[in-house]
Amino acid sequence: MKSGSNLEKVLASGKPAVTAELGPPMSADPHEVVHKAKQLKGFCDAANITDCQTAVVRISSIAAAAIAFQNGLEPVMQMTCRDRNRIAIQADLLGAAALGLKNCLCLAGDHQKFSAAGRLKGHPGAKNVYDLDTSQLVSMLKKMRDESKQEGGDPIEVPPKFFIGASWTPMGDPIDIRPMNLLKKVNAGADFIQTQGIYDMELFRAQMAKIRDLGLHERTAILAGIIVPKSAMMLKYMDSSVAGVSVPKAMIDRMSKAKAAAGEDKKKMKELQEQEGIKITIELIHQALETPGVKGVHIQAIEWESAIEGIVKAAGLYPRPSF
Amino acid sequence: MIVGSQKPIDEIWSMVKDFKKVLVFGCNTCVAICHAGGEKEAETIASLIRMRAQQEGTKMEVNHLGVMRHCEPEYFEPVMDEIKKYDLVLSTACGVGVNFLSDRTGTIPVYPGINTSFYGAVPEPGVFVELCAGCGNCILHLTGGICPIARCAKTLMNGPCGGTNKGKCEVSNEIDCAWYLIVERMKKLGTLEKLAEIQPPRNWATSRDGGPRRISVEHIREYEEKEEAKAGK
Numbered sequence: 200m201k202s203g204s205n206l207e208k209v210l211a212s213g214k215p216a217v218t219a220e221l222g223p224p225m226s227a228d229p230h231e232v233v234h235k236a237k238q239l240k241g242f243c244d245a246a247n248i249t250d251c252q253t254a255v256v257r258i259s260s261i262a263a264a265a266i267a268f269q270n271g272l273e274p275v276m277q278m279t280c281r282d283r284n285r286i287a288i289q290a291d292l293l294g295a296a297a298l299g300l301k302n303c304l305c306l307a308g309d310h311q312k313f314s315a316a317g318r319l320k321g322h323p324g325a326k327n328v329y330d331l332d333t334s335q336l337v338s339m340l341k342k343m344r345d346e347s348k349q350e351g352g353d354p355i356e357v358p359p360k361f362f363i364g365a366s367w368t369p370m371g372d373p374i375d376i377r378p379m380n381l382l383k384k385v386n387a388g389a390d391f392i393q394t395q396g397i398y399d400m401e402l403f404r405a406q407m408a409k410i411r412d413l414g415l416h417e418r419t420a421i422l423a424g425i426i427v428p429k430s431a432m433m434l435k436y437m438d439s440s441v442a443g444v445s446v447p448k449a450m451i452d453r454m455s456k457a458k459a460a461a462g463e464d465k466k467k468m469k470e471l472q473e474q475e476g477i478k479i480t481i482e483l484i485h486q487a488l489e490t491p492g493v494k495g496v497h498i499q500a501i502e503w504e505s506a507i508e509g510i511v512k513a514a515g516l517y518p519r520p521s522f
Numbered sequence: 523m524i525v526g527s528q529k530p531i532d533e534i535w536s537m538v539k540d541f542k543k544v545l546v547f548g549c550n551t552c553v554a555i556c557h558a559g560g561e562k563e564a565e566t567i568a569s570l571i572r573m574r575a576q577q578e579g580t581k582m583e584v585n586h587l588g589v590m591r592h593c594e595p596e597y598f599e600p601v602m603d604e605i606k607k608y609d610l611v612l613s614t615a616c617g618v619g620v621n622f623l624s625d626r627t628g629t630i631p632v633y634p635g636i637n638t639s640f641y642g643a644v645p646e647p648g649v650f651v652e653l654c655a656g657c658g659n660c661i662l663h664l665t666g667g668i669c670p671i672a673r674c675a676k677t678l679m680n681g682p683c684g685g686t687n688k689g690k691c692e693v694s695n696e697i698d699c700a701w702y703l704i705v706e707r708m709k710k711l712g713t714l715e716k717l718a719e720i721q722p723p724r725n726w727a728t729s730r731d732g733g734p735r736r737i738s739v740e741h742i743r744e745y746e747e748k749e750e751a752k753a754g755k
Contacts, residue, residue, distance in 0.1 A: 280676070307676055307678065307685075310692055312693050327675075327676065329676045331723050332676070335679065335723045339723070372682075373686070379718050395684055441687075442685045442692055443684050
Protein backbone atom coordinates (compact mmCIF):
# COMPACT_ATOMS: atom_id res chain seq x y z
CA MET A 200 0.00 0.00 0.00
CA LYS A 201 1.26 3.41 -0.92
CA SER A 202 -1.01 5.29 1.42
CA GLY A 203 -3.31 2.77 3.06
CA SER A 204 -6.31 4.95 2.21
CA ASN A 205 -9.72 3.36 1.97
CA LEU A 206 -9.89 4.35 -1.72
CA GLU A 207 -6.60 2.61 -2.39
CA LYS A 208 -7.83 -0.52 -0.56
CA VAL A 209 -11.09 -0.65 -2.53
CA LEU A 210 -9.22 -0.30 -5.81
CA ALA A 211 -6.69 -2.93 -4.75
CA SER A 212 -9.55 -5.33 -3.98
CA GLY A 213 -10.65 -5.12 -7.61
CA LYS A 214 -14.15 -3.93 -6.72
CA PRO A 215 -15.47 -0.86 -8.56
CA ALA A 216 -14.66 2.26 -6.56
CA VAL A 217 -17.12 5.06 -5.90
CA THR A 218 -16.02 8.58 -5.11
CA ALA A 219 -18.29 11.56 -4.59
CA GLU A 220 -17.76 15.25 -4.10
CA LEU A 221 -18.26 17.64 -1.20
CA GLY A 222 -18.16 21.38 -1.84
CA PRO A 223 -17.12 23.37 1.25
CA PRO A 224 -19.16 26.49 2.14
CA MET A 225 -18.33 30.15 1.53
CA SER A 226 -18.37 30.69 5.26
CA ALA A 227 -16.47 29.80 8.42
CA ASP A 228 -19.29 27.52 9.57
CA PRO A 229 -18.13 23.89 9.83
CA HIS A 230 -21.66 22.51 10.21
CA GLU A 231 -22.36 22.39 6.49
CA VAL A 232 -19.26 20.25 5.96
CA VAL A 233 -20.33 17.97 8.82
CA HIS A 234 -23.87 17.75 7.41
CA LYS A 235 -22.69 16.91 3.89
CA ALA A 236 -20.12 14.44 5.24
CA LYS A 237 -22.93 12.59 7.05
CA GLN A 238 -24.97 12.48 3.84
CA LEU A 239 -22.07 10.91 1.94
CA LYS A 240 -20.62 8.64 4.62
CA GLY A 241 -21.14 4.98 3.78
CA PHE A 242 -22.20 5.68 0.20
CA CYS A 243 -18.78 6.35 -1.31
CA ASP A 244 -15.25 5.14 -0.68
CA ALA A 245 -13.90 8.67 -0.49
CA ALA A 246 -15.19 12.14 -1.28
CA ASN A 247 -13.32 14.91 -3.07
CA ILE A 248 -13.18 18.10 -1.05
CA THR A 249 -12.94 20.83 -3.64
CA ASP A 250 -10.22 23.49 -3.48
CA CYS A 251 -11.94 26.83 -4.14
CA GLN A 252 -13.53 25.41 -7.29
CA THR A 253 -14.56 27.88 -9.98
CA ALA A 254 -12.15 30.29 -8.25
CA VAL A 255 -14.54 31.07 -5.39
CA VAL A 256 -13.22 31.45 -1.84
CA ARG A 257 -14.51 28.67 0.42
CA ILE A 258 -13.23 26.76 3.46
CA SER A 259 -9.90 25.40 2.31
CA SER A 260 -9.80 21.85 1.02
CA ILE A 261 -7.43 20.73 3.77
CA ALA A 262 -9.49 22.17 6.61
CA ALA A 263 -12.77 20.84 5.22
CA ALA A 264 -11.11 17.48 4.51
CA ALA A 265 -9.95 17.32 8.14
CA ILE A 266 -13.51 18.06 9.32
CA ALA A 267 -14.93 15.38 7.00
CA PHE A 268 -12.30 12.91 8.22
CA GLN A 269 -13.16 13.60 11.86
CA ASN A 270 -16.76 12.83 10.94
CA GLY A 271 -16.00 9.46 9.43
CA LEU A 272 -15.87 10.34 5.75
CA GLU A 273 -12.64 9.59 3.92
CA PRO A 274 -11.66 12.72 2.02
CA VAL A 275 -9.73 13.24 -1.19
CA MET A 276 -8.20 16.63 -0.58
CA GLN A 277 -7.76 18.66 -3.74
CA MET A 278 -4.70 20.74 -4.46
CA THR A 279 -4.72 23.27 -7.27
CA CYS A 280 -1.65 24.94 -8.76
CA ARG A 281 -3.48 28.25 -9.03
CA ASP A 282 -3.05 29.60 -5.52
CA ARG A 283 0.17 28.26 -4.07
CA ASN A 284 3.80 28.00 -5.06
CA ARG A 285 5.83 24.86 -4.43
CA ILE A 286 6.77 26.03 -0.93
CA ALA A 287 3.17 26.53 0.15
CA ILE A 288 1.99 23.34 -1.56
CA GLN A 289 4.60 21.18 0.15
CA ALA A 290 3.97 22.80 3.53
CA ASP A 291 0.24 22.15 3.10
CA LEU A 292 0.89 18.55 2.02
CA LEU A 293 3.00 17.88 5.10
CA GLY A 294 0.29 19.46 7.23
CA ALA A 295 -2.46 17.49 5.53
CA ALA A 296 -0.60 14.22 6.01
CA ALA A 297 0.02 15.13 9.66
CA LEU A 298 -3.75 15.60 10.03
CA GLY A 299 -4.26 12.05 8.76
CA LEU A 300 -5.32 12.79 5.17
CA LYS A 301 -4.33 10.11 2.68
CA ASN A 302 -5.66 11.01 -0.76
CA CYS A 303 -4.68 14.04 -2.79
CA LEU A 304 -6.03 15.03 -6.19
CA CYS A 305 -3.73 17.30 -8.19
CA LEU A 306 -5.34 19.93 -10.41
CA ALA A 307 -4.35 23.00 -12.40
CA GLY A 308 -7.38 24.80 -10.97
CA ASP A 309 -9.92 27.04 -12.67
CA HIS A 310 -8.46 30.38 -13.68
CA GLN A 311 -9.14 33.16 -11.17
CA LYS A 312 -11.33 34.91 -13.71
CA PHE A 313 -13.91 32.10 -13.46
CA SER A 314 -15.87 33.51 -10.48
CA ALA A 315 -18.47 30.69 -10.53
CA ALA A 316 -18.93 31.20 -14.29
CA GLY A 317 -19.73 34.86 -13.68
CA ARG A 318 -22.45 34.23 -11.08
CA LEU A 319 -20.36 35.71 -8.27
CA LYS A 320 -17.98 38.65 -7.99
CA GLY A 321 -15.07 36.34 -7.18
CA HIS A 322 -11.55 37.69 -7.45
CA PRO A 323 -10.83 38.12 -11.17
CA GLY A 324 -8.03 40.58 -10.37
CA ALA A 325 -6.11 38.09 -8.24
CA LYS A 326 -2.54 37.17 -9.12
CA ASN A 327 -2.28 33.51 -10.05
CA VAL A 328 0.68 31.36 -9.17
CA TYR A 329 1.10 28.31 -11.41
CA ASP A 330 4.64 27.84 -10.17
CA LEU A 331 3.95 24.18 -11.07
CA ASP A 332 1.47 22.54 -13.40
CA THR A 333 -0.46 19.35 -12.73
CA SER A 334 2.13 16.89 -14.06
CA GLN A 335 4.85 18.65 -12.09
CA LEU A 336 2.68 18.64 -8.96
CA VAL A 337 2.06 14.90 -9.31
CA SER A 338 5.81 14.28 -9.74
CA MET A 339 6.55 16.37 -6.66
CA LEU A 340 4.07 14.42 -4.52
CA LYS A 341 5.55 11.14 -5.72
CA LYS A 342 9.07 12.33 -4.94
CA MET A 343 7.98 13.41 -1.45
CA ARG A 344 6.25 10.08 -0.81
CA ASP A 345 8.61 7.60 -2.47
CA GLU A 346 11.99 9.29 -2.13
CA SER A 347 11.33 11.24 1.09
CA LYS A 348 12.56 14.35 -0.65
CA GLN A 349 11.24 17.82 -1.08
CA GLU A 350 11.11 19.18 -4.61
CA GLY A 351 14.31 21.09 -3.95
CA GLY A 352 16.05 17.93 -2.72
CA ASP A 353 16.01 18.44 1.05
CA PRO A 354 15.18 15.26 2.99
CA ILE A 355 11.82 14.59 4.66
CA GLU A 356 12.11 12.58 7.84
CA VAL A 357 8.51 11.37 7.83
CA PRO A 358 7.23 11.52 4.26
CA PRO A 359 3.58 12.26 3.44
CA LYS A 360 2.00 9.00 2.25
CA PHE A 361 -0.59 10.12 -0.25
CA PHE A 362 -2.59 8.14 -2.75
CA ILE A 363 -1.98 10.47 -5.67
CA GLY A 364 -4.73 11.45 -8.05
CA ALA A 365 -5.09 13.65 -11.10
CA SER A 366 -7.96 14.75 -13.25
CA TRP A 367 -8.31 13.98 -16.93
CA THR A 368 -10.57 15.53 -19.56
CA PRO A 369 -10.86 12.65 -22.06
CA MET A 370 -12.92 14.61 -24.57
CA GLY A 371 -11.11 17.91 -24.14
CA ASP A 372 -9.91 19.91 -27.04
CA PRO A 373 -7.66 19.02 -28.98
CA ILE A 374 -9.05 15.51 -28.47
CA ASP A 375 -6.18 13.62 -30.10
CA ILE A 376 -3.67 14.93 -27.52
CA ARG A 377 -5.74 13.77 -24.55
CA PRO A 378 -4.37 10.20 -24.36
CA MET A 379 -0.83 11.66 -24.26
CA ASN A 380 -2.03 14.09 -21.63
CA LEU A 381 -3.06 11.13 -19.46
CA LEU A 382 0.17 9.30 -20.26
CA LYS A 383 2.14 12.22 -18.82
CA LYS A 384 0.12 12.27 -15.62
CA VAL A 385 0.55 8.51 -15.22
CA ASN A 386 4.29 8.73 -15.93
CA ALA A 387 4.46 11.52 -13.36
CA GLY A 388 2.99 9.13 -10.80
CA ALA A 389 -0.81 9.40 -10.71
CA ASP A 390 -2.21 6.37 -8.87
CA PHE A 391 -5.78 7.23 -9.76
CA ILE A 392 -7.56 9.41 -12.26
CA GLN A 393 -10.94 11.07 -12.05
CA THR A 394 -12.29 12.18 -15.40
CA GLN A 395 -14.30 15.22 -16.37
CA GLY A 396 -18.04 14.51 -16.48
CA ILE A 397 -19.02 12.10 -19.25
CA TYR A 398 -22.36 12.14 -21.03
CA ASP A 399 -21.21 11.02 -24.46
CA MET A 400 -20.38 7.42 -23.56
CA GLU A 401 -19.60 6.44 -27.15
CA LEU A 402 -16.89 9.08 -27.47
CA PHE A 403 -15.50 8.21 -24.02
CA ARG A 404 -15.28 4.55 -25.00
CA ALA A 405 -13.35 5.48 -28.14
CA GLN A 406 -10.87 7.41 -25.98
CA MET A 407 -10.65 4.49 -23.53
CA ALA A 408 -9.72 2.17 -26.39
CA LYS A 409 -6.70 4.41 -27.05
CA ILE A 410 -5.88 4.37 -23.32
CA ARG A 411 -5.94 0.56 -23.33
CA ASP A 412 -3.64 0.53 -26.38
CA LEU A 413 -1.19 2.58 -24.31
CA GLY A 414 -1.68 0.20 -21.37
CA LEU A 415 -2.51 3.11 -19.08
CA HIS A 416 -5.58 1.41 -17.59
CA GLU A 417 -3.21 -1.03 -15.92
CA ARG A 418 -0.88 1.59 -14.55
CA THR A 419 -3.50 3.85 -12.99
CA ALA A 420 -7.07 3.46 -11.73
CA ILE A 421 -9.43 5.40 -13.95
CA LEU A 422 -12.67 6.54 -12.33
CA ALA A 423 -15.20 7.83 -14.85
CA GLY A 424 -16.70 11.18 -13.91
CA ILE A 425 -20.48 11.35 -13.79
CA ILE A 426 -22.11 14.71 -13.10
CA VAL A 427 -25.70 14.20 -11.98
CA PRO A 428 -27.91 16.22 -14.34
CA LYS A 429 -30.64 18.26 -12.67
CA SER A 430 -32.41 19.81 -15.61
CA ALA A 431 -32.53 20.16 -19.40
CA MET A 432 -31.12 23.66 -18.95
CA MET A 433 -28.10 22.31 -17.08
CA LEU A 434 -27.43 19.72 -19.79
CA LYS A 435 -27.65 22.39 -22.50
CA TYR A 436 -25.27 24.62 -20.54
CA MET A 437 -22.83 21.77 -19.97
CA ASP A 438 -22.92 20.95 -23.67
CA SER A 439 -22.39 24.49 -24.91
CA SER A 440 -20.16 26.03 -22.27
CA VAL A 441 -18.24 23.49 -20.20
CA ALA A 442 -14.86 22.63 -21.67
CA GLY A 443 -14.45 18.99 -22.62
CA VAL A 444 -18.11 18.09 -22.09
CA SER A 445 -20.49 17.18 -24.88
CA VAL A 446 -24.02 15.99 -24.24
CA PRO A 447 -25.80 13.88 -26.86
CA LYS A 448 -28.91 15.58 -28.24
CA ALA A 449 -31.02 12.54 -27.36
CA MET A 450 -30.16 13.01 -23.67
CA ILE A 451 -31.12 16.68 -23.73
CA ASP A 452 -34.38 15.77 -25.52
CA ARG A 453 -35.10 13.10 -22.93
CA MET A 454 -34.71 15.62 -20.11
CA SER A 455 -36.79 18.20 -21.98
CA LYS A 456 -39.54 15.59 -22.32
CA ALA A 457 -39.46 15.00 -18.56
CA LYS A 458 -39.80 18.72 -18.04
CA ALA A 459 -42.67 19.01 -20.52
CA ALA A 460 -44.58 16.21 -18.73
CA ALA A 461 -45.01 18.56 -15.75
CA GLY A 462 -47.05 21.03 -17.80
CA GLU A 463 -46.95 24.44 -16.09
CA ASP A 464 -46.31 23.09 -12.58
CA LYS A 465 -42.86 24.47 -11.69
CA LYS A 466 -42.40 22.26 -8.63
CA LYS A 467 -43.27 19.17 -10.62
CA MET A 468 -40.98 20.31 -13.43
CA LYS A 469 -38.09 20.26 -10.98
CA GLU A 470 -39.13 16.93 -9.47
CA LEU A 471 -39.56 15.14 -12.79
CA GLN A 472 -36.29 16.45 -14.17
CA GLU A 473 -34.43 15.43 -11.02
CA GLN A 474 -35.95 11.94 -11.22
CA GLU A 475 -34.94 11.66 -14.86
CA GLY A 476 -31.47 13.00 -13.99
CA ILE A 477 -31.02 10.24 -11.43
CA LYS A 478 -32.15 7.62 -13.96
CA ILE A 479 -29.65 8.99 -16.50
CA THR A 480 -26.93 8.95 -13.83
CA ILE A 481 -27.56 5.30 -12.99
CA GLU A 482 -27.46 4.35 -16.68
CA LEU A 483 -24.21 6.28 -17.13
CA ILE A 484 -22.69 4.58 -14.07
CA HIS A 485 -23.50 1.15 -15.50
CA GLN A 486 -22.20 2.04 -18.96
CA ALA A 487 -19.02 3.50 -17.47
CA LEU A 488 -18.36 0.44 -15.32
CA GLU A 489 -18.94 -1.85 -18.31
CA THR A 490 -16.22 0.00 -20.21
CA PRO A 491 -13.01 -2.04 -20.16
CA GLY A 492 -10.29 -0.28 -18.20
CA VAL A 493 -12.64 1.72 -15.99
CA LYS A 494 -12.09 0.93 -12.30
CA GLY A 495 -14.79 3.04 -10.72
CA VAL A 496 -16.96 6.11 -10.89
CA HIS A 497 -16.62 9.63 -9.56
CA ILE A 498 -20.17 10.85 -9.00
CA GLN A 499 -20.60 14.58 -8.67
CA ALA A 500 -23.96 15.74 -7.38
CA ILE A 501 -23.13 19.44 -7.29
CA GLU A 502 -24.81 21.12 -4.31
CA TRP A 503 -27.01 17.98 -4.17
CA GLU A 504 -25.03 15.65 -1.92
CA SER A 505 -28.29 14.17 -0.58
CA ALA A 506 -28.85 12.48 -3.96
CA ILE A 507 -25.80 10.22 -3.64
CA GLU A 508 -27.35 7.68 -1.27
CA GLY A 509 -30.23 6.91 -3.62
CA ILE A 510 -28.00 6.82 -6.70
CA VAL A 511 -25.44 4.47 -5.18
CA LYS A 512 -28.15 2.14 -3.85
CA ALA A 513 -30.10 2.11 -7.12
CA ALA A 514 -26.91 1.48 -9.09
CA GLY A 515 -26.29 -1.66 -7.05
CA LEU A 516 -23.14 -0.25 -5.54
CA TYR A 517 -24.32 -0.44 -1.92
CA PRO A 518 -23.07 -1.47 0.59
CA ARG A 519 -19.56 -0.18 0.01
CA PRO A 520 -16.73 -2.57 0.81
CA SER A 521 -15.17 -2.21 4.24
CA PHE A 522 -11.75 -3.28 5.40
CA MET B 523 9.05 45.33 -29.34
CA ILE B 524 7.63 46.82 -26.17
CA VAL B 525 3.93 47.58 -26.48
CA GLY B 526 2.13 50.15 -24.38
CA SER B 527 -1.15 52.01 -24.31
CA GLN B 528 -2.05 55.52 -23.27
CA LYS B 529 -3.32 56.19 -19.80
CA PRO B 530 -6.78 57.78 -19.52
CA ILE B 531 -6.59 61.57 -19.53
CA ASP B 532 -8.30 61.73 -16.11
CA GLU B 533 -5.48 59.69 -14.59
CA ILE B 534 -2.87 61.82 -16.37
CA TRP B 535 -4.58 64.98 -15.14
CA SER B 536 -4.56 63.74 -11.54
CA MET B 537 -0.80 63.23 -11.85
CA VAL B 538 0.07 66.58 -13.45
CA LYS B 539 -2.47 69.05 -12.08
CA ASP B 540 -0.31 70.42 -9.26
CA PHE B 541 2.69 71.22 -11.46
CA LYS B 542 3.32 74.51 -13.23
CA LYS B 543 5.73 73.49 -16.00
CA VAL B 544 5.15 70.08 -17.56
CA LEU B 545 7.13 68.43 -20.34
CA VAL B 546 5.46 65.53 -22.14
CA PHE B 547 8.45 63.56 -23.35
CA GLY B 548 7.97 61.00 -26.12
CA CYS B 549 10.11 58.07 -27.17
CA ASN B 550 10.23 57.43 -30.90
CA THR B 551 10.97 53.71 -30.93
CA CYS B 552 8.75 50.86 -29.67
CA VAL B 553 5.98 52.93 -28.12
CA ALA B 554 5.78 55.14 -31.21
CA ILE B 555 5.09 52.08 -33.37
CA CYS B 556 2.16 51.13 -31.16
CA HIS B 557 0.83 54.71 -31.30
CA ALA B 558 1.08 55.15 -27.55
CA GLY B 559 4.06 57.30 -26.71
CA GLY B 560 6.00 58.67 -29.68
CA GLU B 561 6.60 62.39 -30.17
CA LYS B 562 3.31 62.67 -32.07
CA GLU B 563 1.37 61.14 -29.19
CA ALA B 564 3.33 63.31 -26.72
CA GLU B 565 2.14 66.35 -28.65
CA THR B 566 -1.48 65.15 -28.48
CA ILE B 567 -1.24 64.45 -24.75
CA ALA B 568 0.32 67.91 -24.17
CA SER B 569 -2.60 69.59 -25.92
CA LEU B 570 -5.14 67.47 -23.99
CA ILE B 571 -3.49 68.60 -20.74
CA ARG B 572 -3.54 72.23 -21.86
CA MET B 573 -7.23 71.97 -22.69
CA ARG B 574 -7.98 70.38 -19.35
CA ALA B 575 -5.96 73.03 -17.53
CA GLN B 576 -7.96 75.69 -19.29
CA GLN B 577 -11.26 74.02 -18.34
CA GLU B 578 -10.17 73.72 -14.74
CA GLY B 579 -8.81 77.29 -14.61
CA THR B 580 -5.31 76.03 -13.79
CA LYS B 581 -2.32 78.02 -14.96
CA MET B 582 0.18 75.61 -16.44
CA GLU B 583 2.82 75.56 -19.14
CA VAL B 584 2.82 72.32 -21.08
CA ASN B 585 5.22 71.45 -23.91
CA HIS B 586 6.33 68.31 -25.65
CA LEU B 587 9.54 66.81 -26.94
CA GLY B 588 10.66 63.50 -28.36
CA VAL B 589 13.92 61.59 -28.82
CA MET B 590 14.76 58.26 -30.36
CA ARG B 591 15.35 56.17 -27.23
CA HIS B 592 14.81 56.72 -23.56
CA CYS B 593 16.83 53.62 -22.67
CA GLU B 594 20.29 54.86 -23.74
CA PRO B 595 21.70 58.10 -22.31
CA GLU B 596 23.24 59.43 -25.51
CA TYR B 597 19.77 59.93 -27.00
CA PHE B 598 18.41 62.17 -24.27
CA GLU B 599 21.62 63.79 -23.01
CA PRO B 600 21.52 66.47 -25.76
CA VAL B 601 18.12 67.64 -24.45
CA MET B 602 18.92 67.33 -20.73
CA ASP B 603 19.29 71.12 -20.28
CA GLU B 604 15.88 71.58 -21.87
CA ILE B 605 14.33 68.87 -19.66
CA LYS B 606 15.67 70.55 -16.52
CA LYS B 607 13.63 73.70 -17.24
CA TYR B 608 10.46 71.84 -16.21
CA ASP B 609 9.15 70.83 -12.83
CA LEU B 610 7.59 67.58 -14.10
CA VAL B 611 8.45 65.23 -16.95
CA LEU B 612 5.52 63.12 -18.10
CA SER B 613 7.35 60.41 -20.01
CA THR B 614 5.47 58.49 -22.64
CA ALA B 615 8.30 56.00 -23.00
CA CYS B 616 7.88 52.49 -21.66
CA GLY B 617 8.53 51.80 -17.97
CA VAL B 618 12.21 51.22 -18.78
CA GLY B 619 12.48 54.77 -20.08
CA VAL B 620 10.65 56.23 -17.09
CA ASN B 621 12.95 54.44 -14.61
CA PHE B 622 16.07 55.24 -16.56
CA LEU B 623 15.36 58.93 -17.02
CA SER B 624 14.13 59.32 -13.46
CA ASP B 625 17.56 58.28 -12.19
CA ARG B 626 19.11 61.17 -14.11
CA THR B 627 16.84 64.16 -13.53
CA GLY B 628 17.86 65.08 -9.98
CA THR B 629 14.95 66.73 -8.17
CA ILE B 630 12.61 66.70 -11.17
CA PRO B 631 10.06 63.87 -10.99
CA VAL B 632 9.38 61.68 -14.02
CA TYR B 633 5.84 60.28 -14.19
CA PRO B 634 4.46 57.63 -16.56
CA GLY B 635 2.19 58.82 -19.36
CA ILE B 636 1.45 55.33 -20.66
CA ASN B 637 0.91 51.82 -19.36
CA THR B 638 3.67 49.48 -20.51
CA SER B 639 1.89 46.29 -21.45
CA PHE B 640 4.00 43.57 -23.03
CA TYR B 641 6.55 42.39 -25.56
CA GLY B 642 4.60 41.96 -28.73
CA ALA B 643 4.30 41.91 -32.48
CA VAL B 644 2.02 43.58 -35.02
CA PRO B 645 0.01 40.90 -36.89
CA GLU B 646 -2.02 43.60 -38.65
CA PRO B 647 -2.04 47.40 -38.50
CA GLY B 648 -3.37 48.63 -35.18
CA VAL B 649 -3.28 45.19 -33.52
CA PHE B 650 -0.58 44.18 -31.04
CA VAL B 651 -0.22 40.73 -29.53
CA GLU B 652 1.88 39.44 -26.65
CA LEU B 653 4.27 36.68 -27.70
CA CYS B 654 7.10 36.66 -25.15
CA ALA B 655 7.22 37.11 -21.38
CA GLY B 656 10.97 37.68 -21.04
CA CYS B 657 11.20 34.80 -18.55
CA GLY B 658 14.95 34.38 -19.07
CA ASN B 659 14.87 30.70 -19.97
CA CYS B 660 13.58 30.15 -23.48
CA ILE B 661 11.90 26.82 -24.28
CA LEU B 662 10.40 27.67 -27.68
CA HIS B 663 12.28 24.75 -29.27
CA LEU B 664 10.15 22.41 -27.12
CA THR B 665 6.80 23.96 -27.94
CA GLY B 666 6.74 24.48 -31.67
CA GLY B 667 7.82 28.11 -31.40
CA ILE B 668 4.72 29.07 -29.38
CA CYS B 669 5.40 30.32 -25.87
CA PRO B 670 3.25 28.80 -23.10
CA ILE B 671 4.70 31.23 -20.56
CA ALA B 672 3.50 34.30 -22.43
CA ARG B 673 0.48 32.82 -24.15
CA CYS B 674 -1.06 30.33 -21.67
CA ALA B 675 -3.01 32.06 -18.88
CA LYS B 676 -1.69 29.42 -16.46
CA THR B 677 1.90 29.33 -17.80
CA LEU B 678 1.58 25.55 -18.09
CA MET B 679 4.63 23.62 -19.21
CA ASN B 680 2.73 20.35 -19.66
CA GLY B 681 -0.53 21.53 -21.16
CA PRO B 682 -3.22 21.69 -22.26
CA CYS B 683 -5.38 21.89 -19.14
CA GLY B 684 -9.01 20.81 -19.11
CA GLY B 685 -10.20 24.31 -19.91
CA THR B 686 -9.57 24.34 -23.65
CA ASN B 687 -12.87 24.91 -25.41
CA LYS B 688 -13.08 24.80 -29.20
CA GLY B 689 -9.49 25.99 -29.40
CA LYS B 690 -10.07 28.88 -27.02
CA CYS B 691 -8.84 29.55 -23.48
CA GLU B 692 -11.12 29.20 -20.45
CA VAL B 693 -10.32 32.82 -19.59
CA SER B 694 -12.15 34.13 -22.67
CA ASN B 695 -13.36 32.86 -26.00
CA GLU B 696 -11.46 35.78 -27.52
CA ILE B 697 -8.15 34.22 -26.47
CA ASP B 698 -6.58 31.33 -28.38
CA CYS B 699 -5.52 28.39 -26.22
CA ALA B 700 -1.72 28.41 -26.48
CA TRP B 701 -1.58 24.65 -25.98
CA TYR B 702 -4.11 24.06 -28.72
CA LEU B 703 -1.84 26.07 -31.01
CA ILE B 704 1.23 24.20 -29.77
CA VAL B 705 -0.36 20.81 -30.44
CA GLU B 706 -1.55 21.81 -33.92
CA ARG B 707 1.84 23.33 -34.78
CA MET B 708 3.80 20.32 -33.54
CA LYS B 709 1.53 18.00 -35.52
CA LYS B 710 2.46 19.95 -38.64
CA LEU B 711 6.14 19.84 -37.74
CA GLY B 712 5.88 16.10 -37.13
CA THR B 713 7.25 16.52 -33.60
CA LEU B 714 4.13 15.86 -31.53
CA GLU B 715 5.71 12.91 -29.70
CA LYS B 716 8.18 15.35 -28.09
CA LEU B 717 5.28 16.55 -25.94
CA ALA B 718 5.13 13.18 -24.17
CA GLU B 719 8.21 14.17 -22.19
CA ILE B 720 7.33 15.75 -18.83
CA GLN B 721 8.85 19.17 -18.47
CA PRO B 722 10.14 19.45 -14.89
CA PRO B 723 9.34 22.35 -12.54
CA ARG B 724 10.89 25.52 -13.89
CA ASN B 725 13.60 27.54 -12.28
CA TRP B 726 11.77 30.86 -12.13
CA ALA B 727 14.89 32.57 -10.78
CA THR B 728 15.72 33.54 -14.37
CA SER B 729 12.40 35.34 -14.50
CA ARG B 730 11.38 38.34 -12.43
CA ASP B 731 11.06 36.05 -9.39
CA GLY B 732 14.85 36.07 -8.98
CA GLY B 733 14.84 39.85 -8.46
CA PRO B 734 15.86 42.50 -11.01
CA ARG B 735 18.03 41.01 -13.72
CA ARG B 736 21.29 42.31 -15.09
CA ILE B 737 23.37 41.03 -17.98
CA SER B 738 27.00 42.01 -18.34
CA VAL B 739 28.70 41.24 -21.68
CA GLU B 740 32.28 40.74 -20.59
CA HIS B 741 34.17 41.39 -23.83
CA ILE B 742 32.32 44.67 -24.33
CA ARG B 743 32.99 45.69 -20.73
CA GLU B 744 36.70 44.87 -21.14
CA TYR B 745 36.93 46.82 -24.39
CA GLU B 746 35.20 49.84 -22.83
CA GLU B 747 37.48 49.73 -19.79
CA LYS B 748 40.55 49.65 -22.05
CA GLU B 749 39.27 52.60 -24.07
CA GLU B 750 38.55 54.53 -20.88
CA ALA B 751 42.06 53.78 -19.58
CA LYS B 752 43.61 54.94 -22.88
CA ALA B 753 41.62 58.17 -22.79
CA GLY B 754 42.74 58.64 -19.18
CA LYS B 755 46.39 58.52 -20.30
